[in-house]
Amino acid sequence: MGLTGLAIFKELPKKNCGECGVPTCLAFAMALAAGKASLESCPYVTEEAKEALGSASAPPIKLIKVGAGDSKVVELGDETVMFRHDKTFYHPTGIAFEVEDTLDEGALAARLEQINGLEFDRVGLHYTVDLVAIKNTSGNADTYANVVKKVADNTKLALILMSDDSAAMEKALEIVTARKPLVYAATADNYEAMTAVAKKYEAPLAVKGANLDELEDVVNKVVALGHKDLVIDPGSRETVEVLKDLTQIRRMSIKKKFRPFGYPVIAFTTETDPMDEVLQAQVYVSKYASLVVMKTVEKQFVLPLLSWRQNLYTDPQKPIQVESKIYEIGAVNENSPVYITTNFSLSYYSVEGEVEASKIPSYIIPIDTDGTSVLTAWAAGKFGGDRIAEVMKELGIEQKVSHRNVVIPGYVAVIAAKLKEESGWNVIVGPREAAGISAFARANFS
Structure with a gap:
């Protein structure tokens, strides 16, 4: 549970200078408690107060960046409301496409070409996809590292490394550590090894639970090991269960400021029919996935999903308009x-x-x-x-x-x-x- 406005007020300098954008320290404290202000807005707050108020001033959902350098950088999380009309949504859901390390060289090249070609111009806007998720289906660390290198050499999209084997993950990270990929995933069985690898290479880490209770437990253990750049996966895969978990996680993080769930959430599509898969992805984009991993790469299915995402993540308080000129x-x-x-x-x-x-x-x-x-x-x-x-x-x-x-x-x-x-x-x-x-x-x- 977050601190109350009065508890926060006790830690503030009480100058009532107005430099933070509100007239009094009490009003600023109330804004902090409601998640509508940042502690950095106060120029006079002490380091001791910053430490004491760290939890209260932190955003309800942490901002996580995947990607670095010349590759695409995808920002996830940092949302502050349940519903767009309350304020706005800030960081559009990242759309990722799965690539398995069992593909032969020709099939891998063809799939990457399809993924890289998912760019669209519509109503004056440029739509692109965001990430490639490389899955260690083979179970072989050398095979996986080889495919990760080929993917990294042939796309500028951000990367997700998917393996339960910490040794395979480390081999892959040695190759693409400069790209700052998302490491997927730490579980109840391997969280110590995966956290150590993610910390070593300073990579964001996905944490997966079999359910929400286990997710909370594993997140707390990973944080206790000193790694806080996390993306969370509730583990559910049936559409209705994923929807329920995504909604519960968002409600707990926004309404209750429940820190173990205060991270971006990743979801996976499971439908085999392309139309059904895109509809499933649309549900997750709408409620409240920060990242969706899917398989369908055909343009006619991806474009409607990107259009839907664009409409959700426009600011409802700012009409979309063009300049009035000839x-x-x-x-x-x-x-x-x-x-x-x-x-x-x-x-x-x-x-x-x-x-x-x-x-x-x-x-x-x-x-x-x-x-x-x-x-x-x-x-x-x-x-x-x-x-x-x-x-x-x-x-x-x-x-x-x-x-x-x-x-x-x-x-x-x-x-x-x-x-x-x-x-x-x-x-x-x-x-x-x-x-x-x-x-x-x-x-x-x-």
Whole structure:
């Protein structure tokens, strides 16, 4: 159980200077107790107080970094809330793909090529996967070390080393220690040896229990041995059991500040059908896995999962929006059509994609509507004819084209007359949905 606000207050300097961002030391103590402030914000706190308040000021879920150097660095944990709408989620779930050391050289190269190719551009965002999990299926330390080296030489993704054999783990770590891989896993049977190896190479360590009770016990033993850079695995594999354990761990760490569970959590998919596996992974990404290890590497299954993750880990308090300016799509000229939309990212990039598909160079002007969609902005009075005319004039679109035709979304046809009156331009009512732009453009501007 964490310290109360009053207990924390007793350790603070009681200057009420406000330099921490809140007016009084008592208010700062309450914020610390609630996990909404950091002890580092107080410039006058003593070293003795820092030591005494270390547990209270620590984040409820520790930040763990996997990867180093030129390889990808994946940050896990450091979450502070149960639900995104309470504040936001900070570190997206790491997506890892399993590679077994029993694959022949050709199959290994092909699988790594597939994994490295899992990059996507969607609605102006670049999606990538994060880690490769190398599993010691063979049980042979030399074979495992050889495969680990091949994987490390052929990917910049972060690494997870999966073996129950501490000797095999040490051989692998000798090769990739500079990459700071995640060591998986310390269990009730091998935690002493695995902890010693992880400490020696300063690598983060996954701790696995057969259930939550055993997990707590093993975590406490590993911490007592002096290693605190941990990722935890409750050991369950059935979807409903994993969901239950993930939720319980998150609740205990956030609500109760239960330190043995205050670490990022790793989950593994078990479904053999690719669609079922991605659905299983989606459950874990949603509730509350910090890291998911899966097998399916086909792009058509991975992209929806990455899109889902992206949507979960956007800040709900900050609308996703693009800059309000004139965008040139293709080799535009003075005869290119002009499209109007809002600066909500999804609206803009939907329009941009369809305009590109039409093969007709065009201008797009997203109006600043505070990142809201067309109908939402219109209903709020942010997407009216007078506002659009004002932005068109400010941006100087009339200097880029010789015509005076502008296309507006079909859903707001009602603003056409006002826009024409304010701007003097001929207003063309376009399709309601972005999907209709290609056909509309070919019919009107070819």
